[in-house]
Amino acid sequence: MLKLSGKVIQLSSAVMPVRRQLFLLSTNPHLPVVLRGKRAFLVRGNEVPEGFRHYLAFDSVPENLPAEAACTVIDRTFAYLAENDVIAIGSDGRIRSLYRASSPHNAVLITERCNNYCLMCSQPPKDVDDGWLMDEAMELIRMIPRHTAKIMCITGGEPTIYGEDFISLVGHFKRYLPHTSLHILSNGRRFADREFARKYAAVGHPEVMVGIPVYSSDPARHDYVVQAKGAFDETLRGILNLKEFGQRVEIRVVVHKQTCDGLPALAEFITRNLLFIDQVALMGLEMTGFTRANLDSLWIDPIEYKDKLSEAVRVLSSYRVPVSVYNHPLCLVNPDVEEAYVRSISDWKNEYALECQGCTRKHDCGGFFSSGIQHGYSQSLKPFT
Template sequence: MAHITCNAQLPAVMRRNTALLLKGDAFKKMTAEQWAHLRESKPFVGVLLCGSEEQLNEVDQSVAGVPDIYLLPEDYTYLAEGDIVRLNPQGERISTLFRKSSPSNSILLTERCNHLCLMCSQPPKRVDDAWLVDEALELLGLIPRDTVNIGFTGGEPTLHGERFIELVEAAKLNLPGTALDVLTNGRAFKNEAFAARLAQVRHPNLQLGIPLYSDDPVRHEYVVQAEGAFDETIQGILNLKRYGVRVEIRIVVHQQTLPRLVQTCEFIARNLLFVDHVALMGLEITGFTRANLDILWADPHTYRDTLSEAVEVLRTYGMHCSVYNHQLCLVNRDVESVYRRSISDWKNEYLPQCEDCSRKSECGGFFSTQILHRHSKHIQPFQA
């Protein structure tokens, strides 16, 4: 695991856990003396040369003898000073773990899950991935302390049990000023002692995002493909709030949740009024969603009035709510006050017709997979 620097002259004493990144013409401008210095001084843990195929083909013999050279295609040009990567010398591959400039960094804790959600974007695997916890603990020690927000995601992070608590403790210790968002199905917190244990960490800015897809147990359990999940999720939410842990309820809007969307919001308002936030989310077309698209996809244009009604229910009860992952021109004006730009920058795109939209800067755009597979045909750019 290594920090990235673009400074080839970084003092040798500062090169521990640091990789040198040279992009485009930067590595072509390196002099023979500079390459010699890299060979002879204490080395970086890796030297990353990133550019077009033509540029990489022109890498000459001057790099010979420089240890741990990685040739990266243009796909990696987003890498920059302060990012954190995992280096795999055997396969000469890298994985990006943290981007300093991104407001939406998430740490994958496991690919295992006790749900098989119809629209899961990270299909679960039956693997022993305890090593991801060790990597996360190391990563938490490298992330800059001025980072505003990070997330823990999966799979289902709580399947790590006590080690999950250890990770939250490490986040508090290493990043005391950084908000921590955890995506979990909440079922593990049906165990009141586990909920109490998490609360005892006293993380200053922790929130758990827990999905609840219907007020009807049968419908919720069909969506998550897990028997008994509804009761355990509700009990988990109750236990977490009993101990003062912040909870956000998440509802992904699609064909299977739409018929009861308004009733689900009424159920939340009447029975779970004490949760901290409710998020109504658009569909990301990846993972299991692609296989189940015909029973999931609903055009936001067709349900905009239902979305307005659901938001109005939550606002009437004084609940904090937001609409995520939608396009601004496909929601009614009464929803705009809770509309959020929420799609992570690395998977966010716009259609060609959006270029002339006068409100593009306010719009969350599309998931890249929506552009590729299916999106509303009612996109209408706003005119100045």
């Protein structure tokens, strides 16, 4: 598990005049001088070259820091920062890692607002004016070197709550990072507006997919899980509109006590009514956010629904619908699911239980969310030997 945000040890006065500043990092002391003014240098040794916009140092200010240079001191929990990463430093002394060039798990949070109120939401919605997140995202996209970002995720909250500004963001990605695949996490309801779906499609991003949750073939059950009346109907109309305009759609299903029994029926519903979708992701529960408050209604040991999971995968696969199983320990799924199994948990929140130490297939297994390790997990783990 990596620490992505925290407090700096010493904040440079150069950061103070504005609410936050974004910095593209360099560890190259031989970077051409003309490029140094746009980057922050991450000090790791004795060499501290001149001319950089800002300096980041671990534990204390370097003695050989160039005269009048701006320097922020951070602790060793951020030692993973590297070349071409992007960070934000606020005037309140808070540092956040926004982009890691070496990671395949980069996500851009653009809002914490949402028109769903899902029982297991890992990012509980807030009714606040957080438009600064969109402004920050637009700046971040301009700073990321084109050759570094293979895939990125837009997440929230509900990203489409911005309306036209959301469409502008997708276009911004297309202009500045044209070779980066884009995955958008949305509840799909805004795309029920056919004109909005048409404008989104008109951006013409060459490699974009919208991941939309459908939790049950029963509208009442879906609406209960997302805590929004009529959400099922809007979500399905959103999916239909997106596909009408040739857009790629993934159906995402978080598996828990309220959804596990209905997995086979949902798979049948998809193959009969939504066979044209691009893929299905069946996902384990993350034990954070609203999940902890609703644990009694949500938690079920994955060992108890593994046969239902197998059945759903079998139905989807038989109709040639691409299906993936995410966020499950490998020893808690049946062998027939392994072909669809993905090591999916983001590296910054991925851990393994003590029981996993001697497992011979640990490197094939996705392990656990760090929140799951902290707040309880299956007692049915059976490490491979």
